[in-house]
Amino acid sequence: MITNxxxxxxxxLAKGIKPTYQRTAIxxxxxxxxxxxxxxxxxxxxxKTIPTLSKTTLYSxxxxxxxxxxxxxxxxxxxxxxxxxxxxxxxxxxxxxxGRIIDVDVSCANSRRGEIGGHxxxxxxxxxxxxxxDCLKQTYKTNKRRIFHG
Amino acid sequence: MITNxxxxxxxxLAKGIKPTYQRTAIxxxxxxxxxxxxxxxxxxxxxKTIPTLSKTTLYSxxxxxxxxxxxxxxxxxxxxxxxxxxxxxxxxxxxxxxGRIIDVDVSCANSRRGEIGGHxxxxxxxxxxxxxxDCLKQTYKTNKRRIFHG
DNA sequence: GCCTTATTTGTAATCATTACAAATTGGATT
DNA sequence: AATCCAATTTGTAATGATTACAAATAAGGC
Ligand SMILES: [Mn+2]
Ligand SMILES: [Mn+2]
Ligand SMILES: [Zn+2]
Ligand SMILES: [Zn+2]
Numbered sequence: 533m534i535t536n537x538x539x540x541x542x543x544x545l546a547k548g549i550k551p552t553y554q555r556t557a558i559x560x561x562x563x564x565x566x567x568x569x570x571x572x573x574x575x576x577x578x579x580k581t582i583p584t585l586s587k588t589t590l591y592s593x594x595x596x597x598x599x600x601x602x603x604x605x606x607x608x609x610x611x612x613x614x615x616x617x618x619x620x621x622x623x624x625x626x627x628x629x630x631g632r633i634i635d636v637d638v639s640c641a642n643s644r645r646g647e648i649g650g651h652x653x654x655x656x657x658x659x660x661x662x663x664x665x666d667c668l669k670q671t672y673k674t675n676k677r678r679i680f681h682g
Numbered sequence: 683m684i685t686n687x688x689x690x691x692x693x694x695l696a697k698g699i700k701p702t703y704q705r706t707a708i709x710x711x712x713x714x715x716x717x718x719x720x721x722x723x724x725x726x727x728x729x730k731t732i733p734t735l736s737k738t739t740l741y742s743x744x745x746x747x748x749x750x751x752x753x754x755x756x757x758x759x760x761x762x763x764x765x766x767x768x769x770x771x772x773x774x775x776x777x778x779x780x781g782r783i784i785d786v787d788v789s790c791a792n793s794r795r796g797e798i799g800g801h802x803x804x805x806x807x808x809x810x811x812x813x814x815x816d817c818l819k820q821t822y823k824t825n826k827r828r829i830f831h832g
Numbered sequence: 833g834c835c836t837t838a839t840t841t842g843t844a845a846t847c848a849t850t851a852c853a854a855a856t857t858g859g860a861t862t
Numbered sequence: 863a864a865t866c867c868a869a870t871t872t873g874t875a876a877t878g879a880t881t882a883c884a885a886a887t888a889a890g891g892c
Contacts, residue, residue, distance in 0.1 A: 650815035658808040665800035736841045
């Protein structure tokens with residue numbers, strides 16, 4: 533756990549959430565790992581430290597965190613919800629090669645204005661899909677190697 | 683059916699899809715109704731004209747249409763995929779009061795550039811959440827009435 | 833009409849999420 | 863430190879969208 537335990541406790545208490553062992557560990561993992569994990573992968577990771585941890589606890593805890601604005605649920609995957617420890621609005625990039633979901637910094641003029649086409653904006657959700665920087669490099673290397681070796 | 687049957691046939695043939703009765707009806711509905719319906723609501727609507735229509739056909743047909751770029755699946759709802767008869771990239775507005783998903787016209791500088799933070803963009807997905815123009819009007823009326831009647 | 837193949841249909845399996853009740857925990861009170 | 867109480871956690875079962883699959887049906891060429 534990189535994030536200080538006292539910091540986690542304070543963040544939870546600031547939202548009126550009792551800082552239990554499970555909750556602290558879940559929030560800590562999300563702040564340390566900016567991978568936008570699914571419930572399944574969260575469980576796989578956290579069960580190593582908390583062998584009794586149930587998926588039900590993950591579901592209810594993340595629902596609570598989301599309601600309090602501590603985390604943001606992402607609906608990018610068709611099949612599973614992903615959770616983001618960075619709750620402030622930002623955009624994402626889904627790499628169709630490596631599957632990673634990466635934070636991107638986008639300033640959206642429409643969202644700044646607070647309305648679009650007469651509709652009042654409360655939330656902005658955006659993501660791009662394509663090939664990430666690292667996978668592009670990989671392609672380049674692969675091509676070079678292929679060319680080099682014949 | 684507003685959209686001409688011959689037009690539908692041509693659109694399907696242009697993508698190399700055999701224009702069956704079911705496929706023509708499904709595409710026609712999506713072009714006539716820009717409501718971004720779910721499988722369930724598509725079935726409810728279309729079963730009136732095609733009583734034997736199965737949900738399996740809807741799933742497989744829409745998967746085929748999406749693969750050919752005839753329709754766009756939207757992952758805005760957490761629980762159900764919605765389908766858009768307008769396949770060219772555009773943004774949406776989800777009204778948290780009436781639940782409608784409305785097309786909005788947004789020009790995104792990042793998407794025009796084709797890359798963001800070094801990542802190569804292939805698709806752009808964006809939606810806003812808030813209160814739509816019509817529901818805002820409704821709120822106003824309600825407030826006025828309340829003020830007026832004491 | 834008959835044959836072949838694509839499409840459609842019904843049914844069953846899968847899997848994430850939700851519902852729910854029992855077990856456990858942690859803190860307050862005695 | 864034992865007891866009590868409410869909140870939290872846990873395990874299990876239900877739900878519901880999606881997928882898998884095989885049988886029924888339809889369409890097109892002969
Ligand atoms: Mn993020
Ligand atoms: Mn649309
Ligand atoms: Zn990648
Ligand atoms: Zn509305």
